Amino acid sequence: MENTFQHTPTAQELADLKARELDAICVNESELKHPWWYNLKYSAWGILFGIVFVKAEIISWFRIQEMFRFESFHMYGVIGTAVMVGLISVLILKRTKAKTIYGEEIHIPNKEFNKGQIYGGLMFGLGWAITGACPGPLFAQVGAGFSVIIVTFLSAVAGTWVYGLIREKLPH
Amino acid sequence: MLEAIKHPWPWYVAGALIGLTVPYLLLVGNKTFGISSSLRHLCAACLPANIKFFKYDWKKEAWNLFFVGGIALGAFIGATLLANPEPVQLAEQTAVYLAEKGITDTSSLMPTEIFSWSNLFTLRGFIFIVLGGFMVGFGTRYAGGCTSGHAIMGLSSLQWPSLVATVMFMVGGIVMTWFILPFLLTL
Numbered sequence: 001m002e003n004t005f006q007h008t009p010t011a012q013e014l015a016d017l018k019a020r021e022l023d024a025i026c027v028n029e030s031e032l033k034h035p036w037w038y039n040l041k042y043s044a045w046g047i048l049f050g051i052v053f054v055k056a057e058i059i060s061w062f063r064i065q066e067m068f069r070f071e072s073f074h075m076y077g078v079i080g081t082a083v084m085v086g087l088i089s090v091l092i093l094k095r096t097k098a099k100t101i102y103g104e105e106i107h108i109p110n111k112e113f114n115k116g117q118i119y120g121g122l123m124f125g126l127g128w129a130i131t132g133a134c135p136g137p138l139f140a141q142v143g144a145g146f147s148v149i150i151v152t153f154l155s156a157v158a159g160t161w162v163y164g165l166i167r168e169k170l171p172h
Numbered sequence: 173m174l175e176a177i178k179h180p181w182p183w184y185v186a187g188a189l190i191g192l193t194v195p196y197l198l199l200v201g202n203k204t205f206g207i208s209s210s211l212r213h214l215c216a217a218c219l220p221a222n223i224k225f226f227k228y229d230w231k232k233e234a235w236n237l238f239f240v241g242g243i244a245l246g247a248f249i250g251a252t253l254l255a256n257p258e259p260v261q262l263a264e265q266t267a268v269y270l271a272e273k274g275i276t277d278t279s280s281l282m283p284t285e286i287f288s289w290s291n292l293f294t295l296r297g298f299i300f301i302v303l304g305g306f307m308v309g310f311g312t313r314y315a316g317g318c319t320s321g322h323a324i325m326g327l328s329s330l331q332w333p334s335l336v337a338t339v340m341f342m343v344g345g346i347v348m349t350w351f352i353l354p355f356l357l358t359l
Contacts, residue, residue, distance in 0.1 A: 028232050030202040039238040041200050046242020049193060053243065054250030055177070056186030060281035062260050065270065068349035071263040074183050079323060081187020086205075086328030089195035098199065106198050111316065111326055113333040120314025121322075121337040125344015127307025129353060130300055132282070134319040135312055136207040136243060138305070143244030144251035146282050148289050152305035159309025160211040164225035170314065 032102055053140040061132025068129050114172040178256055193320075194328050203235055206321030208312035210240045273357040296359040315340070 053059045058078060066072035092098075093106055100106060128134055131152055133141055138156060141149040163170075197203040214237070216230035260278045262270075267278070275283045291297030312318040315337045317326060323341065326334020 028201075028203055028235060032201075036234070038201075039235045042197070042203070042235045042239040043242035043245070045193065045196055046239040047246035047249065048189065048242075049239075050243040050246020050248070051250040051254065052181065052186050052189050052246075054247050054281070055181040055254060055256075056183065057180055057260060057281060058186060059247065060260055061283055061287070062262055062266070062270075062278060062281070064345075065349065066263050066266045068345045069266055069269070071265045077183030078187045078190065079319070081184050082191035082324050083327045085188050085191025086194040086324055087330075089191065090198075090328050093195060093198060100198070100202050101200055104202050106202060108198070108204060108329045111322075111331040111333045113336065114316070116314045116316055117322075117333050117337040118340055120311045120316070121340025122311070122344040123307050124311030124315055124318065125341040125346075126348045126352075127304050127311055127344075128319075128341065129345040129348035130304035130356070131308055133308065134207070135211060135308065136240070136318070136320055138308070139207075139210075139240045139243045140247035141282065143247030144281065145248070146280075146287060148287055148292060148301060149282075151292060152301050152308075155302045155305030156309030156312075157211050157214055159306040159311070160208075160313045161215045161219060161221075161223075161226075161309075162306075163310045163313040164212070164215060164223045165221075167225055167314075 030100070030102075030104060032104065049136075050140050050143060053137060054144055059133065059137040059140045059144065064129065064132040116170070116172050119171065177254055180256055180261070190324065191328070194325060201235065204321075205325040206236075206317055207240060207243075208309075208318035208321060209233065210236045211309055212313060213237055273354070275357070294359075296356065299356055299359070311344075 056074075056078060057063050058075070063072070063075055067075035090108070098106055124134075131138075133149070133152070135156060138149060138153045142153055194205050197205050212226070213230045213233050216226040216228060217237075220226040260281060262278055270276070270283075275285050277284050285291075286296065286300050288297075292301055308318075315322065317334070317337060319341065322334040322337040327338065
């Protein structure tokens with residue numbers, strides 16, 4: 001009965017997983033194929049997430065200024081609590097050897113160090129303080145009706161695209 | 173009840189719900205939490221242009237696009253049905269500093285003095301709206317993740333490269349806020 005869903009990945013599938021893993025923390029580790037509407041589970045959580053973003057004012061440029069000026073605890077509280085809850089959850093999932101609701105083993109890929117985390121991280125930090133938004137809040141700011149942020153969002157997509165274009169010339 | 177929801181939510185409620193995203197995504201489909209990758213999938217879907225970095229089966233990561241679509245929709249709900257009628261309650265020191273720079277409108281979550289269509293074609297607007305976004309998109313991909321992928325997912329699973337990235341995010345933000353923004357805001 002166990003893992004009836006699993007199949008041995010082909011070389012092509014492995015190569016594709018490798019390409020998707022490249023410089024990305026978020027990767028679909030599941031081997032299962034589902035109809036598209038299974039993805040609505042993620043939309044549902046995204047909706048909750050978007051509401052939290054707005055209601056806790058995480059998408060506010062002002063809150064980011066407070067954070068980087070060390071004049072408010074709010075954002076440190078949010079991120080600190082999120083990390084603690086995430087950490088405890090991962091520990092519990094590992095201890096209990098929990099499986100997904102479809103019976104797959106849970107797998108968290110390891111992140112390998114490269115210089116991009118230094119240079120890219122610095123560049124993102126500089127941009128974060130200007131725009132008051134990391135990628136998640138960009139989607140939320142647009143959704144919340146700040147229409148000009150569509151430009152910021154498209155710029156961020158362009159930044160990602162240019163990175164892809166020149167990544168082999170950058171130090172990693 | 174609805175009144176309580178309309179007020180700004182405290183940090184521990186928001187932090188806990190965001191943290192629970194990590195086990196939720198793992199349990200419902202073996203997905204690791206991360207948002208900036210959605211920008212890469214959009215590039216791969218819309219304009220791969222034969223670039224190696226965008227040549228992969230992005231449809232396998234479509235869940236991520238459903239997730240960010242939900243974020244935009246949730247934000248719409250939060251800003252309309254559940255909107256807080258009060259202005260943003262800023263820390264007093266921050267408010268004083270920003271007022272010195274001419275930023276006084278705290279009636280919405282974004283300062284209208286900077287982020288508006290009419291400012292887009294000024295030098296200041298271009299830097300804040302266009303250049304800033306470019307740095308966020310380029311930087312997060314170069315770093316291999318953003319606040320969600322590195323600071324929350326990465327730290328939650330005890331990955332030290334994510335700690336390096338998170339420290340660099342903070343260094344970049346602090347340098348910008350203390351040494352560059354005071355000038356940019358006067359443009």
